[in-house]
Amino acid sequence: MGENNLETALDEVWKEKTSKRLIPLRKPTLNNSWQGAATGETAYIDLFSKDIKISSSFINELKENGVNYRNSLDGIIEHEIGHYFVMPHSLTVELLEIAALKDMADPKNEGGIKKRDAIINYFNDIAVNLNIIMHGNDVSNNLGLVYKNMDDEGSKIGKLLRAYYHSFAKNIDFGADLKELDDSLKEKFIALGSLDFNPKDKAAIISNLSAFRRVIEDLVKGEHRACMFDRDRTSIDKASEEEKKKALRELADILDPEDYKYVYGILNDKKGDDYSHDKEYTDGKKADPAIIEYYRSKALQYPIQVLEVPLTNEETQKVSLSEWNPSDGARNMNPLRSGGRIIPGVTKKWINDKYYTYGQKMKIPDCIIVIDSSGSMDRISSGNSYAAIAAVSAAIQYMNNGSKVDVVNFSTITKATKYETQDGVLEAILEDQQQSTNFPYREVQKLMYEGNKDLIVITDGLVDYNHLTNFLDMVDENGKNNRNSFIYIRKDDPSNYNYDNFRDRYKHIRFHIVKDERDIPNLVLGDTRYEFK
Structure with missing residues (x-):
């Protein structure tokens, strides 16, 4: 029919x-x-x-x-x-x-x-x-x-x-x-x-x-x-936001950074090649949104494990008896141990003492991520910086567990930022300054004073040895209750210091010496048994 x-x-x-x-x-x-x-x-x-x-x-x-x-x-x-x-x-x-x-x-x-x-x-x-x-x-x-x-x-x-x-x-x-x-x-x-x-x-x-x-x-x-x-x-414009996010995640594993920026521009109504060469994103003024998304996707392939720490609770316990006085109030009075009488000098009271308990609850602390974006590091804006992948991966892991992340991005200029959103944190990490290396002593010290926070420092070395040791002295002294990771990218430059010697000197800093940035995402942060050799 x-x-x-x-x-x-x-x-x-x-x-x-x-x-x-x-x-x-x-x-x-x-x-x-x-x-x-x-x-x-x-x-x-x-x-x-x-x-x-x-x-x-x-x-x-x-x-x-x-x-x-x-x-x-x-x-x-x-x-x-x-x-x-x-x-x-x-x-x-x-x-x-x-x-x-x-x-x-x-x-x-x-x-x-x-x-x-x-x-x-x-x-x-x-x-x-x-x-x-x-x-x-x-x-x-x-x-x-x-x-x-x-x-x-x-x-x-x-x-x-x-x-x-x-x-x-x-x-x-x-x-x-x-x-x-x-x-x-x-x-x-x-x-x-x-x-x-x-x-x-x-x-x-x-x-x-x-x-x-x-x-x-x-x-x-x-x-x-x-x-x-x-x-x-x-028809691509009709794709849902979830479909676009999924595609970008998958493409980060296949495309090189320049091609990734090209397709990102297509999805976001940019001009393809013109977008990837925008001066605003290549002079260190701000991180390229395409590169932020690229590193976010790459970080999923290089997850850094962050271990939890037990919650510490301050509690009190009745540990001994002494004489009660009216000025003590009735809170800790114990008439049962005083013959039932409430008489100054006769009635007894409990004395409380503070102690710490370690319960079953675990948490991941807040974190300070300090990343070197100076000219000696692989360019973050190129999309090929494994140091940046490590920093982004760590930031995502901390924030996914409800922790806050502070970022210190340093080169000639130090940029210390505190953000509540993941996008803000990643943008701060991925600013590409590409200048000389000045270590952010005061900025990091100020953030450490705010409370017990994990500290992650990623750099390929410093020119001023005294500046470096001053910084490490400060971290070792102020970070006794912290988990401090110093990730050093060892290159062939003979002027770089032998960080192996620092292990004995600094008891509260964990030094991870790596020869290739691609090794960084294998780190387990907070594990006292693990480090690169």
Whole structure:
């Protein structure tokens, strides 16, 4: 019945597909304004609104070429569903693809964005179609009918891809065969065979998409004729805040800092490359919001364990008796031990004595994080500072446990800050001053006087030995009840001091000597048994 009525056929095909499996997508709708394959307006899925749109003109073109409504809709809808489940299937993958070809978005590259999107769309189409073909059912046959009868006006890339699909399903006619390709297309055909269009490792998407670009770029002029995934760049704006946060967390593990800043700019309506080179974020005046998010995400991969300490409670206990006087009041009077009489000089009273109890409750103290952002340290703003990752990781661990974090960021200028929010703490840690090294003696001393706080100092050394020892003397004296960690990045510079000698001198400071900043996140803060050798 649906063979001759498009709306009826759509209802029947969708009902059939949703009866076999759970599909969290809306029922497809027909778009009567799209022109069809000649303009690349075939079918489209919005991964975030979960809408599928199909061009009525495209379906009618296929019908004129002998494909009935049910068969064409079966192949097309299965293809669009595949984009949701197979490729690109997530915001993370969409942003990875954009990052892989970010140079094509250069304003100097006329038509570059349109060409980039075409390459991405073809890549995603191949991933989906190969997945359908491998299942080898009737849907594969209907997909073949769609491609064979698609009016792409002799597109070379269309011919190449049809032949490529046919090589995986010899019994299905996609409208082209390897034998029909000229020598140039045969070379490209062979090159396609070395690519993985749906790699399990997301990072491999970048290398495979880049290689795919080299194969087909000269064939693509921004056209989408043989394509059924026309990516709408504005659809990313429909992603939820949680989806964006998840994508940024995942991308921090895959992208280098510059590419990360690029996609961060896209998600936050910035200008991509222009955003990553904003002078405001490269002259040490403030931390780049993209870099803050990058370190926050990286810190999840390098969790620093912070051990708890037992809560100390001051209590009193009745320990002895003495004579009672009226001026003592009745609170500690003990007439039972006084013959029942309340007479000065006869009646006895309890004497209380203070003592400390250590109960079962544990807590993580507040913390002071002191980070060196001078020129000798790896640049925090580069995204490659493992010292910064350690500081951010520690700050997050403390704050997640309800502790407050003070930050002292020092170089030529010392910036001591007290923040209640995680964003404020991370911004203070990640300011990149890149000047000389002046140790923040007074600022740290003032914060230590406020109470028993853990202290974490991260630096690669100091020029003034006396200044250093004065600071350590102060910490050792004022931090007897604290957990003080001094993390020293040992480099090849022979002028750096031998911190091993300080271990015997300073009993209340734990020195962690590391040769590589990548070792820092392995620290267990508050563990008296552990240190780097």
